[in-house]
Structures are given as C-alpha cells and as structure tokens.
Amino acid sequence: MTTIIISILAAIGIGGGVMLSSSGGGSSSGGTAVVAPANPGSGNNSGGSSTSGSNTGGTTTGGGTSVGSSNVGALLASGSSNGITTVSRGVSGNTTLNGKKLTIAVSPFAPVLVSGTTYKTNEEYDVTPINYLNGSNVNSSNAQFVSGYTSAAITQTIDLTNIDASTAYADFYVGPGLLTKTLPTLNVSYLKGSPGNRQPWYGAIVGPSTYTNVTWKFYIRDFVLGARNFGLKNGEFGYYNWQSDFGSIRGANGGDSFYMYNTSKQFTGSNYVSRYGNTATFKGNVIGALRIINYVCGSGNTSSHVTGNITLALDLSNKTLSGTITNTKVSVYSHGGSTNQPGVWHVNLLDSRVYDWYDFTLTGVVKNASSGSANIVFTNVDYDRSQTASMTTSATYDGTNLHPLNNSTNFGDAVIVKGSSASQDEMVGQIKFTGHRLTSGTDYFTDAYLSFGARKK
DSSP, X not given: OOEEEEEEEOOOOOOSSOEESSSOOOOOSSSOOEEXXXXXXXXXXXXXXXXXXXXXXXXXXXXXXXXXXXXXXXXXXXXXXXXXXXXXXXXXXXXXXXXXXXXXXXXXXXXXXEETTEEEXXXXXXXXXXXXXXXTTSOGGGOOEEEEEXXXXXXXXXXXXXXXXXXXXXXXXXXXXXXXXXXXXXXXEEEEEOSSSXXXXXXXXXXXXXXXXXXXXXXXXXXXXXXXXXXXXXXXXXXXXXXXXXXXXXXXXXXXXXXXXXXXXXXXXXXOHHHHOSEEEEEEEEEEEEEEEOSTXXXXXXXXXXXXXXXXXXXXXXXXXXXXXXXXXXXXXXXXXXXXXXXXXOOBOSSSOEEEOOOEEEEEEEOOBOTTSOSEEEEEEEEOTTXXXXXXXXXXXXXXXXXXXXXXXXXXXXXXXXXXXXXXXXEEEEEEEEEEBSOSSSOOEEEEEEEEEEEEO
C-alpha cells in the first residue's frame, strides 16, 4: 500500500451538489459541499478564524431523537454566528450558524484546484527528519510522514436539532449524508515506503499513474460537540470523523478538531496578573478523534473516539503553562446506518470496546493576545510510556516522541474567554499530534485530534 498525492485533471460540468473550486462545478448524488481552491505550490494552512469540573458517568443513546432547545451549548443557542470566532483548519468565512443549521468548513481527504482544470488532494506530508529509536539504519534527511490536510476543502451543514447519541462528555449529531462526484481523469502519485519493519520513513515521490472515471465519495461519520454537557457559557469545542473514498484506489478515514468562542469576551492584552494574580488553574473535559493509520498509504485506517480530563496550570509571572490530560479512554465503537443514509451513524459507547489510553503532560506559553489570536500555545506533548497493559494495541505508541500535525511548529492552541468574574472564566482549545505505533510490519501512525473546554478553578 502506498501514500498518495492525487491530481485531478478534469473538465467538470456545471450542476448542483459538489462544486470543485470557483472555476468548476459538478453534479452530485447527494448533499452540498464546496471544495476550495489552493494556490499553486502553496503549503499548509495552520488554521484561522471565521465568523462565526470534570464529567464522569455512563452513556445514553438518542437514536436520532430531536431534543429541542437543550440540544446545543449556550454559545450556539442564539442561532446566529454573529460575534462567534471559529478556530479550525477551515477556510475563513466558511462557518455560519442559521438557527439550528451549523455550516462549517471541514478538512478531509478531498480534491482542490491547482490551476485551470487541474486538481489534487489536500493531503499533507511533514518533511522534518524524525529520529525514531529504531531508525538508525535509515537516512533521516529524507524522512517524511503523513501529517494531515491543508486548508479545508468542504463545507458541511449539520442539523443541531438532531442528536444521534450522547455521553457524559459530548453529543453526537446526525451527519448530512453522502456526497459523490465522478472524476474523469485521476493522476496518482505516492510516497515510497522504506523496506524493513517498524521504520516509519518515506522516500521520494513516485508516479503519477493515471486512472479514469473514478468516483469520489465523502461523508461525515460523526459530528461531536462538548459544551452543552460541560455547561460552558461562552465557548464550544468539538470534532468530527469522516470517510473519503476515491473509487477502488483508496479509502481513508480521519478526523479533525475545532473550537468556538464569543469574540467580544476573549481575554486580550498582556496583563493577566491583574485578573488572576501570579497563577491560575483551569480544569475541564477533553474529547476528540484518533486516526489510526494501518498502512503506508493510509488505506485501511480507522477512526475512534477519545475522552478524558484536562488540568492546565498557568504561571503568569513567567507566562508559562504546564498541564496534564488524564482518565483518557479510547472508544472502539459500533455504528450502524441504513443504505439510504450512509452518513448517519449511531454511536454505541456502551459496549466493552472502551480502552484506557495514556496520561499526557503538556507544556506551553501564555501569549499577549489580540482579538482572534491565541492566548495559549502548546509547545510540547508527552505521554506516560509505562502505560501499555490495558490499551488497544492499535492506539499504543512505540516509546518515541510525539510530533505536531499539519506541518506545525506547535501542538495546538487555546483562548481564554471572560465570564462575569475571573472565577467564571473559560478556556477552549485544541491539541493535535502524531506518533509511531507499537507494531511490527510496515509504517503505522496514530494521529490524535483533541479539543477541550475548561473552567477557572
């Protein structure tokens, strides 16, 4: 199996459904999505803004039942995206809220415009050398691994009246359904994997190979929000799982995280000490997705859910941060859905396939924040290497360091949102990383896309 970069050379007719950039469009058998143009030769988009106590306990399922006005957190309850900032891999301006309809830019494996009628996918590779413990026989100067996806290509509309399932940590909403697109010509290139076992290294790009009449399929498997169950007033945090297929050439699962907040209530400036003193602690919930990559091309990968608790201690005299993520669980879940609604997945977290995962330590810095910029930047994430006994092997790391996703120099960010007093302040953010899996065979990675909400303690 091979990791691929895809270019699409197509003259696409104009019609309803999926549109490929502003200069092309096409018909689709379901839903609506917009695939945004990428500048030729451009690199990653590290994210941006667009308009717009711990919980424990069991699980309840809703089976798609509408739950009325209590179906969202306070931030989204107004039904308008005015005054809301969304931080994700999304294209600026692609997140709006109209009543209970949330339209948000997502970042799956998808085609984007290069120039004219030439397209490629937005898959992204990290070219930073990684000195894994077992990589001594490999030329690390050429090291590359799948990092994620460049600027989001698709907008999806979620009906927030329709909760499919709920846990003590989050609500799972019904997805918008299946999108399809026929691609007349598909050029496939890939990163060549190195020989040998347990060596997560990639070589040069080879190809392309040409395919014709390939059908691209995409749907959101799960769309998840955490603020309602945690009781946040001015912030929201969430993630989504997706599935994307290019005919029989490749199928991929994945996910991404995001957070939202009341723009006017963000803590801005540099004088944190006047509000909190020299220290401040925030505690809350973590939710997120794992992308478990089984082969060098990413095919055969799966996605799972993560829950946990987060504690962040701010040293405001030095503007540094230390923290932990604890009580983490990975849920390998059952899901169903009818053939006429393949995008609707029922989550069952009551089964036995819920595993302990790692405790993580976090370090970071507190920034002088302007409106729309992060208050917190996470500079490192590490995990407790002694924790292996009760874990699912598909999500167990091999003892080497974690690395940021999306060609980023940091592991994530967060904002502080002010309440009526300092004791009512909130923090929302996201943390993303990848690590090599503990396994023999070919190149395996587990990518984590975590979001969190926390309160001042």
